[in-house]
Amino acid sequence: ILTNHDTQSIGDLCIAAGAGCAMLRRLLSSPSTSTSTYAIFPLRRILSAAAPHISPNPSGFAVEEYLVDTCGLTRPQALKASKKLSHLRSPTKPDAVLAFLAGLGLSGADAAAVVVKDPKFLCAKVDKTLAPVVAGLAGLGLSRPEIARLVSVAHCYFRTRPIVSKTHYYLPLFGSLDNFLRALQRSPCLLSSDLGKVIKPNVVFLRECGLSDCDIVKVCIPVPRMLTTDPERVRAMVACAERLGVPRGAGMFRPALQAVAFLSEEKIAAKVDYLKNTFRWSDAQVSIALCKAPFILKKSKESLKRRSEFLFSEVGLEPVYIAHRPIFLSLSLEGRVRPRYYVLKFLKENGLVDRDLSFHTAVNRPEKFFVEKFICPHKEAAPHLAEDYAIACKGEVPTKTKNGPRKLVTAYGTT
Structure with a gap:
């Protein structure tokens, strides 16, 4: 229940808010009106309706508008970034930073990307922080365009002095700036x-x-x-x-x-069990496969399952054969293994290659070798083979598969 003292205080606030609140004050202070009648209204709602809008930045500098109009951020990006820049009172520092980035060769879009990742970059001191960092990196032999690329990847770590000493260590280790930046894009923690x-x-x-x-x-x-x-x-x-x-x-x-x-012992053990069950391998056979192709531990269960079904059901391979040749499990099934199998099968069925030719040999060879060995020599006998193989490598079904096998043209006529 509102007391007379409460209603008087609310009335004073409303007067401070402006003439528009005079009516509310009169209502609250009117002797003909019971205060209990208005007690059912949330006090917060009354006050919020009466209170004037106060800018979060008393200086009048509209940070969010600056981020949109000057930095090129989208409205949602600017709203998020402005929360970290509410202390800014003028565009002086941000203007200096943007000019500095432009001097390095960063485009407006590149500078915007830096601000999105690290809004406080706009608060960095050009003379005491950014300029000395650039000078130190230039001393390592980096050009201004290279330094600009580093800014785009390093973000907040660029505005700290240790970036110079760490870049000095990483460049010889990674062998090139390109390699270093590729790793840095995946893990900026290299700089922290x-x-x-x-x-x-x-x-x-x-x-x-x-x-x-x-x-x-x-x-x-x-x-x-x-x-x-x-x-x-x-x-x-x-x-x-x-x-x-x-x-x-x-x-x-x-x-x-x-x-x-970064795989736990439990996950590795579970994947080994899955390999044994899916490919019908013994302990010895799964060890052979992993020694030859340890990266199959990274393959998804769905991917391994599809490969096992194809190699067992369509190709007819034995578990021990696959264990000694795990390359089948690492290469693309749709883009390489399956298309080459169908080419080899077609050539064998039509007597164009030795029937004992190893499927592993056909799959394991580089693309250029495979085309020169298994496609080009048969242009006359199988004029559509190259086209069908190219279609199959894209994961599509060649016309011959949809409408029946194409006729094989040979030197002795059509079969």
Whole structure:
């Protein structure tokens, strides 16, 4: 229930809000009106209707409008970013930052992308932060366009001084700026992780495992967390790869390490059981397959199931044959394995190749070799073979499959 003191206070607020609230005050203070009549209305609703709109930025600088009109952000992007820039009182700093980015060669769209990822980039001090960073990177031999590319990927880490020393370390390790940026796009944590306690110990250990810097880069571009994770966990990954039967220094050690990276023991055991059941492998056979192609651990169950059905039902292969040739499980079923099988089957059925020619040989060869060996020599006898193969490699069904087999033209007529 509102007391006389409450109604008087509300009335004072309404007067402060402007003449438009005078009516509400009169209603609340009128002696002919019972205060209990108005007690049923939410007090918050009355006050919010009466209170004047107050800009979140007392200075009058409309941050959200600036982000839309000057930075090129969409309205939803600007609304989200403005929450981190509510302290800005003028466009002075943002204008200086945008001019600096333009001087590096970033387009308006590139600058907008930086702001979306890191709105506080607009608050960076050009003279004390950004300019010294650019000078340090230039001292490493990076050109202004290269530095601009780094800005677009590094975002918030670009406005910290350690980026110079870390880039100095990573460039020789990754071999090129392109490789470094590819890894950085996947894991910006490369610029936040501790070089001395995490990155360098991991690199040293991987080298001790027999990996060259080139091998380390091949592992870390797709899985850059291999460098930024706790060194003890990296050691556990190496031990897991060795338990698959792939020792350090072996040719397949790098793919094995990449395959088990960040997979738990439980998930690896479950995938091994699935492989054994799906391909009818014994313990020895699944070990053979994993030693030759550890990356099949990364294949989805659905993908493995489709391959097993094709290789067993259509091709008629035996489990032991597949175990010793797991390349069948790593190559694209629709884009390579299936189309080449149908070409080989067609050629064998029409006496154009030796019937004992290995399916593995046909599948394992590079595309150029396969076309030159199995397609080009038969242009006259099978003029549509190249076209049908190209269609099949796209995952489509050739006309001959839809409407029956095309007639084979031979030197002795049509069969």
